[in-house]
Amino acid sequence: MLRTRFTEVFGVEHPIVQGGMMWVGRAELVAAVANAGALGFITALTQPTPDDLTKEIARTRELTDKPFGVNLTILPSITPPPYEEYRQAIIDSGIKIVEIAGGNPATHLSHLKDHGIKVLHKCTSVKHALKAQQVGVDGVSIDGFECAGHPGENDIPGLILIPAAAKHLTIPMIASGGIADAQGLVAALALGADGVNMGTRFMCTQESGVAQKVKEQIVANSELDTKLIFRTLNNTARVADNAISRKVVEIEKSGGSFDDIRDLVSGQRGRKVFEEGDLDAGIWTTGQSQGLIHDIPTVADLVTRMIDEAEDIITGRLNEIVAAPVTARS
Structure with a gap:
């Protein structure tokens, strides 16, 4: 059993989070994560309307x-x-944990806190993590450059970002980006995090609602099979390497504007990838951690495996390294 500040504050069994993912964070996956003792998040904007979100919460x-x-x-x-x-649909549904990403959490924080809701803020820099702590969030999830989606514009990988943030934060911190297994969990804890957030790894599970072809492609891909788009727009996003993302990169390199790529990057085209399995229908989000993913397990098997192997690493290999006598060099 791995107990951390995160598990204590947010009331979950394991220090593992399935963060919000557009078109992916639906009831079946979120419930499976919760039943496994981890923390899952429904993605609010995947639901077409606030009423639909209310129904999805009830379904979960x-x-x-x-x-x-x-x-x-x-x-x-x-x-x-x-x-x-x-936000009101979340409050009215009695949800007690909210993950805010992308914008300033202060805009919604007082409304949520007034209803006893704990807020986890997802960010990509130490500066923004400290600002979130200052305005009163209960925890932060900080994305390294390896992550899927929007890694920020500083290009700082988790190996640097996590301990840099841990040095200053007093609230629980979740490490995100490039994590897909027990080794990543143990490494994050060693760097000062209180748990891990995984997107791509949870997307590639049996309960995930994305098309089987997408899951199989993640297994087939390596850590090299992603592209960074929107670099010229200062809104960098890491997505899968496919015909569409390569075209977007070329248009950007040639000086194209957002209007030149608007249709290629539409959310509805990405939704078609996830729901129909047409891998070149649009851009779709995946992280470098796909290079560490080699199977499509149930969520329960994934979480149990990670926790068991993490405990083995901590009590076994690392303990042996600490206990091993130092041999003097001749």
């Missing part, structure tokens, strides 16, 4: 009686979603 409760949360991601948009209405 039919599948688990354990804690789970809702992710609310706030990103620049041509037509912004009704964030306040989604």
Whole structure:
């Protein structure tokens, strides 16, 4: 049993989080994560309306009686979603844990805290983590450059970012980006984190609702099979290497504007990938951790394996290294 500040504050059994993923964070996956003793998040904006979110929360409760949360991601948009209405749906549904990503958590924090909701803020820099702590969030999830989705513009990998943040934070911190197994969990704890957030790894499980072809492609891919798009727009995103992402990169390199790639990167095209398995229908999000993924287990098997192997590493190999006598060099 791995007990950390995160498990104590957020009331879960294991220091493992399935963060919000567009088109992926639905009831079946979230409930499976909760039933395995980890913390899963429904992705609010995957649901077309706040009413649909209310129904998805209810559907998740039919599948688990354990804690789970809702992710609310706030990103620049041509037509912004009704964030306040989604927030109210979360409150009215009695959710007690919310993950906020993309924007300043202060905008929604007081409304959530007034209803006894614990807030985990997802960010990509020490600066933003400290600001989130200052405004009163209960924990932060900090993304290294290896992560899927938006890794920020500083290109700092987790090996540097996590201990740099841990040096200053007093609230629980979750390490995110490039983590898919027990070794990553133990490494994150050693770097000062209180747990880990995994997206790509949970996407490649049996309960994940994405198409089987997507899961099989993640298993087939290596850590080299991602592309960074939107670099020229200062909104970097890590996505799978496919015909569409390569085309987007080329357009950006040639000086193209967002209007030149707008259709290629539309969310509906990415949704088609996940739901229909057409791997070149659009851009789809995956992290460098796919190079560490070699199977498609159930969520329960994945979480149990990670915890068991992490305990073996800590009490076995690392303990042996500490206990081994130092041999003087001749």
